Amino acid sequence: LPGRTPNEAVESYTSPIQESLGCILQGRLTRGSDPASPEPAIHFLSLNFNQPTPLNGFPELFLRFLQNYQVIDTGEPGRRRYKVVTLGYQYSLETTDRRELLIYQWDPRGTGGTTRPHLHVGRRLLQERIVVGERRYELPKFHIPTGRVAIEDVVRFAITEMDVTPRRTDWETVLDRNQTNFEQWKSW
């Protein structure tokens, strides 16, 4: 997402996230990076100091949100001079006892064994092993391919599929607007 300055680009990147997450939970976004890092530094963004955060009207269900991003100089003039690019994410829906139900991951370094965005379905939702013919699969270990997932996708899923109560009546408009904006500017 673009801006005339690095700060403006970061603001245009984080504001929709603040608004979209605010549709289903209360809390704060935690942002930081090592000040000694050379520019362009990689920044860490998380929800409530990395803690699982209960969803509105559903205190047994929690969201954990983490991202890395970086501000890049596009070399273009004006309001497109600087742009924020996402460098990885992990969004997880968890239960009270911290068991993960769904985990959306993307780490282009391949930390978890794949460089592509994917989904894990937690052990709570699946048998740990299934047998097909002579093959045995551990479904929770599958990297189920996804496109790049926007946080708006996760918020919308929580409301429409998991009965989380939205905190504002115009949540659909907010999520659609923020996601459209995100998709317009994302780099891939």
Add this chain to the structure above:
Amino acid sequence: VQTDVHHTNLEIVELSRNEGHQLFDERVQELLGIGSDEFLRRWDAGELDDLEESALIELSLMIPLVRQDDSKA
């Protein structure tokens, strides 16, 4: 309870260097029971294959709090 009042946006908290280091240290300790220096040593040496994937990715996303991870830039 739904509200039409659009004061639902989340605030941003900027972590200081010390707060960032503390957050990283605490999470590494919680997940692995080791210090962050030891975690980074194992990370650099590729010795963390046994760690659960979600924990590994979480900690990898936190590394920029304490240093630049060149492999990602």
